Amino acid sequence: MTATAASAGLFARAQTVLPSGYTRHLAVTKPHPQYAAHGEGCWITDVDGNRRIDFINNFAALIHGHAHPAITQLIAEQSSRLLCSILPSEWEVKLAELLVERIPSVEQVRFMNTGTEAVMLAVKVARAHTGRSKIAKMEGGYHGQFDLIEASFQPPPDRWGDPARPTPVAHSVGTPQSLLDELILLPLNDLEHSRARLRAEASQLAAVIIDPYRLQLGLVEPTREYLTMLREETARLGIVLIFDEVFCLRTSYHGTQGAVGVTPDLTTMGKIIGGGLPIGAVGGKRELMTVFDVDRGDPKVKQSGTFTANPLSTAVGYLGMSLLTPAAFDDLAAKGERLREGLERVRKDLGIVGRVEGRASFSSLVMTDLPTRNYRELAIAMAGLGEKLVTYQKLLAAEGVLTMRGGFIGSTPMTDDDIDFTIAAVRRALVKLHA
Ligand SMILES: Cc1ncc(COP(=O)(O)O)c(C=O)c1O
Structure with missing residues (x-):
């Protein structure tokens, strides 16, 4: 039984x-969240003394886990x-020197305090550079919390509109329609319709922003073909291509752009480049x-x-990187x-x-x-799975594994034993889930 009195x-x-x-x-968890007390390495302990292996790592920011001694x-x-x-x-x-040395598109850098601010600033750069105002993103794409860019992060099916020209849907009540009019939504991985839309909107389009690794919570990768199409079309049409690597810079030494071999004009970064700050x-x-x-x-x-660019975040970021x-x-x-x-072994064994x-x-x-x-295919595929994923997450937590809807984000202190512990815990959780 998980102890909960102190958190409650x-x-x-x-x-x-x-x-x-x-x-x-x-962070919403019913009936209440477990409150954190301290972490060491890849383990986190809550105020009731429950210890779990942390596969959220503060949404991918803590690539070195908790309390790394040098950090x-x-x-x-x-x-x-x-x-x-x-x-x-x-x-x-x-x-800045480190990022310029590692990330192919980066010749110069400006710092701010969050990934959201990085995206806000990238939008300003693109608008100032092109003299155009509209921004294109993928329907369902996440790039932080401001009204223009958060629109259509998780739009409900009855408001999707034409698949070739998705309708921008406000994420928060009160978002002005005039802002939504500045947003163009592209259907991810649909080369034909995305290309047509870019060409049609080019004279007003300042930038296309895309997370080159995933659309939502680790799900739905853009194909290399799609990223290449975006690169070619934006270059031809004078549109700024922004790769939002706030989340996915951690996929390789040269970022996701280095791994996939497509270089954008601008890159937004955050999370791991702060070493936890x-x-x-x-x-x-x-x-x-x-x-x-x-x-x-x-x-x-x-x-x-x-x-x-405060000396604490930049120092710790430099060390972490x-x-x-x-x-x-x-x-x-x-x-x-x-x-x-x-x-995959567990999945096959349990059918x-x-x-x-x-x-x-x-x-x-x-x-x-x-x-x-x-996004639309994902929403349809996941439609009936919401409750099941919440239960799965709870069962994993009870087995000592902290995840966000069953997605795993690793950290450098994890050992093979930690991974094997996790696989065994997943097996037990899935057996219970399907009992
Ligand atoms: C791709 C992407 N862009 C931007 C952000 C926003 O970063 P922050 O939460 O630091 O504002 C996030 C955060 O999860 C993200 O995953």
Whole structure:
């Protein structure tokens, strides 16, 4: 039995001072969440003393898990030297140099504090560079929390509209229609309709933004063919191509763009580049990044921010990224492969319909054999699975495995034993799920 008394007590207090008791909707767990106490390596312990292997890693940000000794030491040292100041620090230069060296599209970098801000700034860069205002994204794509870009993240079927020209649907009540009119939605992996739409809208289209690894929660990969089509069309039509690598930079030493061999004009980054602390960044070709230049008078895009490029996040980010050597990426991928093989074994043994998907440190057991090439297919395939996935997540938690709807995001401290523990826990959870 999982102990819950201390968490239940905290939640009772939280419900008075936080709307419904929460600050993050993705943390919602019925009847209440388990509150975190501390973490070490890939394990996290809640206030009731339950210990679980952490496969969420704060939504892929904690690639080195919890309390990595070198990271905690640097946090202590740097916080006793300098937290933040108007004077830039060397750490900002070092982290920028590292990103320029590793990520193919990145010749210059601007920092901010979250992935959402990185995407907001990338949109400004594209608009200033092109003099056009509309932005295209994939229907169902997630790029952070601001009204323009969050539209049609999870639109309901009755509002989808024409599959070739999806209708933008507000994610939050109150989003102005004038903003939705600035958004063009493309059907992922549908080359013909996406190409036609880009050509038709080109004169008003500043940018196309896409996560080159996945659409939603580890599901639905863009094909290489699709990414190549986007690259060719945007180059021809003078549209800025933005790869949002906030989530997926962790798939390889050179990011997902390095792994798939398609280079965008701009890249948005966050999560792992902060080593566990808040950060965001936009990187791109020098030609685009000139919108920030102050050498010829007023910059086209003005950006500052109280905590931007603070020495703590940039120092810890630099250390976290430096620890991610090519060998560290190989090891993450090997552990991912071990997990995927184990999940597939369990799936076959138990006769569960579906398939195991994933790449590098991302893995998931998708419990459907329907195609999921784009948002609509995914929504149809998952329509009846909502409750089942919630139960699966709870059963896994009871077995000592913390996941988000059965998706696994690895971290460098995980050992083969941790992976084998997880596979055995998944087997027990699935047996119960199907009992
Ligand atoms: C692809 C992508 N873009 C942007 C964001 C937003 O980043 P943040 O939560 O740091 O604002 C996320 C966060 O999950 C993301 O996955």
